[in-house]
Amino acid sequence: MPDLLIELFSEEIPARMQARAAEALRSRMTDGLVEAGLTYAGALAFSTPRRLTLAVEGLLGESPTTREERKGPRVDAPDKAIEGFLRGAGVSRDDLDTRDDKKGQVYVATIIKAGRPADVIVAEVLEAVIRDFPWPKSMRWGAGSLRWVRPLHSILCILSDESGEARVVDLEIDGIRAGDSTEGHRFMGKGRFSVTSFEDYEAKLRRAHVILDAGARADHIWQDATNQAFAAGMEVVEDQGLLGEVAGLVEWPVVLMGQIDDDFLSLPAEVLQTSMKEHQKFFSVRNPKTGRIERFVTVANIETEDHGATILAGNQKVLSARLSDAKFFWENDLRIARAGMDAWIEHLGHVTFERQLGTQAARIARIGALAGEVAPELGADAGLAAQAAHVAKADLSSEMVYEFPELQGLMGRYYAEAAGLPPEVAAACEEHYAPLGPSDDVPGAPVSAAVALADKLDTLTGFWAIDEKPTGSKDPFALRRAALGIIRIVLDGGYRIKLDRYIDAQLLRHKISLHRARASEGEIDTMEEILDEIAKHGVFGAAYHAVMNQLHGKDGSPDTSEGSLLRSVGGLMPDLSTDLLAFFHDRLKVYLRDQGLRHDVIDACLTLDGGDDLTLIVARARALGDILATEDGENLVQGFKRANNILSQAEERDGVEYSFGPDPKFAEVTEEKDLFKALDEAEKEIAKANAAEDFVGAMAAMAALRAPIDAFFEAVQVNSDNDVLRRNRLNLLGKIRDICLQAADLTRLEG
Known part of the structure; x- marks a missing residue:
């Protein structure tokens, strides 16, 4: 049985696309071969920045001859029906047999498909795979019609047998004829060379300074980086995502460790890490005694006579420029933070959260009100929770977060500490976004939990109020994640809160905000009309008139302050509230099902009293x-x-x-x-x-x-x-x- 080796050699493939592209080559080629009758013993796919490779072991030399009997129409059927059957079966009338059937005599066609050599099938399947390859983005070049992620230079495609003989598969695509040769490293390679098998191919690539296996490149990078750091009394900050990306940027990794200038060591460690990772693809190296990031590791794609000294010098120069910007942002932000962050909070009044839901400042006010209400039930101080909610989003206006959005929350903690705010408030600034995913920790401190719950509940009720709910697989505002976050915070903390109460309150706040916005545009004039408009949309339902009576004071004048509204209509928003609670129940079932609880068991407990108490359920x-x-x-x-x-x-x-x-x-x-x-x-x-x-x-x-x-x-x-x-x-x-x-x-x- 022959072995098949394919290499598609091109200009640099983006690192983020390589692994998926290698898997697509493997799955599409093997599926096509099997469908054509060629089974195989095993297949492995590889990727480097300039090549996709597939090695198939134990491929059949040719597809088997197949014989199929296909039953046709009755012998007395109309001629057009019989002719259609003949065309579909690819036979003539003379090739038909007759056979007795329960409906009478019918025609039967015997279709024989002769086996085909493996190289013919491989050429056919490979051309189809290349022409319809699932690149996220692709391009054309020259005068051809072929599309590829970057210009495709050569195709290696050989079948080799046990004797060591290899033959090239006859294939040509847009002027690129398949052959048995490839080339190694762009700079350190010695030109093209021929191969006879996968083992020969892999060995010659390594001699030409190409490590074919991305996993082997990543292991080499990590081992060399940690060894160099250890020798200097340091440790590399682990980052598997960055490691995989860097392994996709080089074919022959050369690990170099450099020094960060003393001027930048006062920057927060996370700022140094983020700046070096995002802009330079550098690994951070930490001093375990001080906890500071003091060095970096970069990975070159070439060996040099000066052992990387010139490369390091150039990288350090660029890094210093980047970190100078970060230092400027940090110092400027600290001045504003120490002044109380009022400028940032004021700026959020001009930043739109969502067109219908208003500004970030309006959102912060709602979150603060809700955080103060829910805090006592979590064992948190209501005043600290409201204070934390007030400043939790302030860092969104900072220059550092504008440059590095992924640092939101974390920088908020640094700035709150610089402003002299209580530790609970500073912690909440960072932790209120959590959990962002199913494996993230939930906020443990009560104040942080209160702000996190208020933040997520405000998001959910807001989008429910404007009827922007998840549909099918679409969830552009991550509302499922927000609901799961609330569920995990409540359950992990063992909190006993009635969600209905807070859903009602926050839905009403959103509805009032929406209708006040309309009033400010001249569409509605008075609070009475706002309430009338809300009632028309079914918010208060049949209880509306009772609410209006409650709102009128002893002198007959209405008390239409928001506080009075909230006190008066706490549980009078059944439709939206019930729908959102049902959404929580759906997410709860998914969450508990992953923990081994049957969905029908959960359903059996949802309909009893306390359906809004997740811990009770x-x-x-x-x-x-x-x-x-x-x-x-x-x-x-x-x-x-x-x-x-x-x-x-x-x-x-x-x-x-x-x-x-x-x-x-x-x-x-x-x-x-x-x-x-x-x-x-x-x-x-x-x-x-x-x-x-x-x-x-x-x-x-x-x-x-x-x-x-x-x-x-x-x-x-x-x-x-x-x-x-x-x-x-x-x-x-x-x-x-x-x-x-x-x-x-x-x-x-x-x-």
Whole structure:
């Protein structure tokens, strides 16, 4: 079986595209070969800045001959139908056989496809792959029609057998004819050379100063960088993303370590790291004794006679210019921060957060109000939370964050410390953005958690208020991430907050802001008209007139301040609030499902009281999940469903609801009497456990009903001929349903 080697050699491929391009070459080529009948033993893809390589081992020498029988129309079918079948099968009428079928005699065509040599198939598949390659961006050059990420210079495509002989696949694309040669390093290589196999290819590339495997290049860079840093008593700051990117910029990595000028060592470590990474692709080297970034590592793509001294000197010169800018930003920002950051906060009044939702300053005011309200429930000081919310976004106006947006929050902490603000406020400036992803830590400090919750909840309610919700896979404002962040903050912190209350308050703030904006444009004149306009949009619903009565003071004049509005209409926004709470429930199910909880178990706990208390929901769901993992729990569910099905059918047939309380005096058999007793005991235990939020106890009390319910169904016929007994037993089933539903909505469970 021959081995296949392909190399597509071009100008530099952007580092961010290389890994995906190598995988696309592997998957598309192997899929095409298999579809054409050529199986293989294994395939590996590689990438460097100037080449994509594919090595396929154990490829079939030719595709097998195939024989297919295709059934056609009946022999007495119209000629046009028969001719269409002949064209589709690629045969003539003389090639057809007839065969008996349940519909009568039909034509059958035997289609034989002869096998084809591997090189013919490879050429066909490779041309299709190259011409339709999925580059994010591509270009044309010269007079050809071929598109590639950068000009494609050569194609190496050979099939080699066990004897070591290799033959070139006959292929030409836009004047580029496939061959058996390539070239090594752009500067240190010695021209083109021929290869006979993948092993020969890889070895000759290394001699020509090209390391083919990107993983090997990354390992070499990291090992050499850490060794040099260790020898100097330093340590390299780990950055896997940067390591992968740099490995895609060089074919022959040469690691060099340089010194940062003393003038810049006073800059925050994160500023040095970000500036060097973003502008120069340098690794930061830290002094473990001081924690400062004092050196850098750069990776060259060439060996020089002076061992990189000239390269380092040039890099240090450029780095000094970059860091001079960063130092200027830092010192200028510090002057404003020490003055109280008022200039930055004022500037945010002219920065639009979202066209309909107003400025960043308006958003900060809403976040501050909500943070102060939620803080006590998290064990945080309301004044500190409001103060933190007031300055948390101030660094968005700073020059440093304008230059490096990824430093937002972190610079806010530095500036708050420089302004002499309390440590809790400074920490919240950095932590209130968290968590940004599923693996990020959540804010641990109560003040930070309060601001983070307020920030995310304001974002969600704002976009809900203007009807900009996620749809399908589209979520341009990262609202799913915001909801998950709230869920994780609440659950990880063990906080007990009623989301409905804060959703209502913040939705109302947004609605008032939206309608005040319209009033300021002359569309609405008075607060009364604003309230009327809000009412038309269904915000207050049927309670609107009651709200208006509450708003009028003793002298008959309306109190339409925002504070009065919030106090008066706390829970009167059912539609938007319910919809947003349902969105939280959906994200909660996704989050808990990843932790092993079934979605139907979560559903069974969402409909009970406390559906806006996420910690309560999760405690119930975990208790129910644990019970369902036991034999008693699973069998109880089956018994409950049997009772509920019988009851539902009887209620539908009789047109009544059997929930009027069964009478134990009509119980005839022991099992029936035992069930009455068990239900009375369980009802007390479940109510007591629920009141104490002992959901494990409540589920255990419910599971204890398994045996008496099973025994009841074994011994008793519910639909008795005696109407009195039948009604009493159906009411007994109604009691089973009512008691079980106090612990969890078992009707939501699947199976």
